[in-house]
Amino acid sequence: MKPSKNTKAGRILLALFIHICLFFSETLSASAEPDEAVDYLALAEERKSLEIQSNQIENWPAGPAIGAQAAILLEANTGIVLYAKNVDERLYPASTTKLMTCLVAVEHASMDEMVSFSHDAVFSIEPGSSNMGIDENEALPMEECLYGIMVGSANEVANAVAEHVAGSMDAFAGMMNEKARALGCTNTHFVNAHGLFDENHYTSASDLAIIARAFFQNELLSKIGNTASYHFEPTPTQPDDFVKRNKHKFITGEIAYDGIKGGKTGYTDQARQTLVTCAEKKGMKLICVVLKEESPEQFNDTLKLLDYGFANFAVTNVSENETKYNISSARFFQTSYDVFGNSQPILALNPNSYLILPKTVDFTDLTSEVSYGQTGKNQVVEIRYYYNNAYVGAATVDWANRQPSAYSAPAESTLTAQDAQSNPAADGPSPEKVIFINVKTLLIAVLAVTAGLILLTILRDLLTSYNFLTRRKRRKKSGSLFKRSKDDGPTF
Numbered sequence: 001m002k003p004s005k006n007t008k009a010g011r012i013l014l015a016l017f018i019h020i021c022l023f024f025s026e027t028l029s030a031s032a033e034p035d036e037a038v039d040y041l042a043l044a045e046e047r048k049s050l051e052i053q054s055n056q057i058e059n060w061p062a063g064p065a066i067g068a069q070a071a072i073l074l075e076a077n078t079g080i081v082l083y084a085k086n087v088d089e090r091l092y093p094a095s096t097t098k099l100m101t102c103l104v105a106v107e108h109a110s111m112d113e114m115v116s117f118s119h120d121a122v123f124s125i126e127p128g129s130s131n132m133g134i135d136e137n138e139a140l141p142m143e144e145c146l147y148g149i150m151v152g153s154a155n156e157v158a159n160a161v162a163e164h165v166a167g168s169m170d171a172f173a174g175m176m177n178e179k180a181r182a183l184g185c186t187n188t189h190f191v192n193a194h195g196l197f198d199e200n201h202y203t204s205a206s207d208l209a210i211i212a213r214a215f216f217q218n219e220l221l222s223k224i225g226n227t228a229s230y231h232f233e234p235t236p237t238q239p240d241d242f243v244k245r246n247k248h249k250f251i252t253g254e255i256a257y258d259g260i261k262g263g264k265t266g267y268t269d270q271a272r273q274t275l276v277t278c279a280e281k282k283g284m285k286l287i288c289v290v291l292k293e294e295s296p297e298q299f300n301d302t303l304k305l306l307d308y309g310f311a312n313f314a315v316t317n318v319s320e321n322e323t324k325y326n327i328s329s330a331r332f333f334q335t336s337y338d339v340f341g342n343s344q345p346i347l348a349l350n351p352n353s354y355l356i357l358p359k360t361v362d363f364t365d366l367t368s369e370v371s372y373g374q375t376g377k378n379q380v381v382e383i384r385y386y387y388n389n390a391y392v393g394a395a396t397v398d399w400a401n402r403q404p405s406a407y408s409a410p411a412e413s414t415l416t417a418q419d420a421q422s423n424p425a426a427d428g429p430s431p432e433k434v435i436f437i438n439v440k441t442l443l444i445a446v447l448a449v450t451a452g453l454i455l456l457t458i459l460r461d462l463l464t465s466y467n468f469l470t471r472r473k474r475r476k477k478s479g480s481l482f483k484r485s486k487d488d489g490p491t492f
Contacts, residue, residue: 040272044294053084058388061312061358066301069292070205073305076213076278076285078393080356082309087206090187091291094266094274095130095153096208097195099215100176101161102146106218108165111143114237121159126196131156132244139237147230150264152244155194162193169193183210197268205289208276212287216261216278225262228252249299250277257306273298279306283315284356318353318395321363325349325383325397346399347380353395355385366392
């Protein structure tokens with residue numbers, strides 16, 4: 001039986017289709033060869049020779065050479081930079097973007113709000129990119145969405161949250177940029193909520209550390225960001241039952257490390273491996289950011305930097321070491337007989353002000369400057385401390401009995417690695433102009449002045465009375481002589 005014309009035509013079309021597919025396949029393979037030929041491990045090895053900015057500080061503990069393009073180690077409570085490498089270079093953050101996504105969401109939504117998934121939220125992400133398989137028109141509570149973003153790194157969930165909070169994904173990116181500026185980021189610009197590649201979507205190690213610092217100041221986000229796995233149970237608005245596991249090896253315990261508080265992984269072909277990690281022990285809360293590294297070295301770099309920080313630096317309480325500004329050292333007019341009870345100074349050094357110092361550095365090695373301009377509520381002045389022009393922390397002089405009950409850094413602090421290496425010129429009054437007033441001393445002084453004024457008044461009155469009596473006696477004596485001479489008559 002001869003094949004029909006239609007059958008022959010079909011075969012011809014099929015063959016033509018196969019040839020076209022093979023052609024484009026070969027073309028795509030050829031275009032991919034240059035990327036496949038890139039030796040990324042060799043590039044990472046070369047990056048170990050890049051300058052470490054913090055190592056340029058005189059007598060600063062030498063930090064480790066790592067293969068990341070940029071990295072930073074920041075003490076979160078104080079904002080002090082312990083390690084800095086290319087911290088201001090603009091690089092792609094990949095999914096570490098999601099730290100900002102969650103931070104903005106928490107500030108603008110309740111955790112029980114239901115987030116619906118639109119067609120665009122589900123299908124606008126790159127095929128094969130990280131997702132949870134949520135279908136169009138399904139819905140999740142906001143809190144579960146945050147677990148999906150941080151634990152599952154789900155891109156469609158980030159999109160849905162963006163639309164829910166801001167009305168559109170573009171509008172949400174605008175909110176992210178506004179928040180970045182408010183935190184003090186200077187090398188950051190977001191165009192989406194998930195971190196997939198866009199040449200206009202970038203940040204720096206310094207800026208990302210600032211964002212992570214704000215993230216880990218939030219109790220709920222800290223909990224979510226330190227979750228190894230999360231079970232999504234079926235609901236009327238989401239029928240699937242599944243578990244998402246975190247890819248951060250410090251969080252899952254694949255790399256054991258004491259004091260881990262959370263973090264976020266990230267990867268795109270352009271960004272390479274990115275990693276944010278927070279760990280707390282020995283009184284310090286360290287945030288480590290690694291950008292543009294190769295797997296699994298992003299974890300090894302982080303391990304080296306955390307070990308470096310905890311091994312070489314320590315917390316120093318200012319009020320326990322400061323003598324120049326310490327009000328309690330002033331014993332003027334102090335007595336054990338205090339009619340006013342337990343008198344306290346009007347001003348006092350904040351007992352919860354801390355510095356982060358290299359273990360080889362003594363408090364007396366530091367220089368300080370006083371700032372009157374940018375103080376918080378109940379704060380009178382801020383004393384900033386430096387070691388070889390590197391910023392190591394600040395203390396505040398507060399109204400007495402109004403110090404915060406716990407150790408915390410000012411929310412507006414946005415220190416970068418550049419701050420850690422430069423001492424801005426002091427434009428305020430010198431420390432010698434700081435005046436501390438003791439209530440008891442003030443009252444004693446007032447009483448002394450009052451007593452002096454009373455004494456002067458008494459003396460003045462006595463002198464006035466004396467002068468009056470003297471003049472009266474003289475007038476009386478003069479009158480008697482005149483009368484006597486008149487009675488005696490003229491003499492010849």
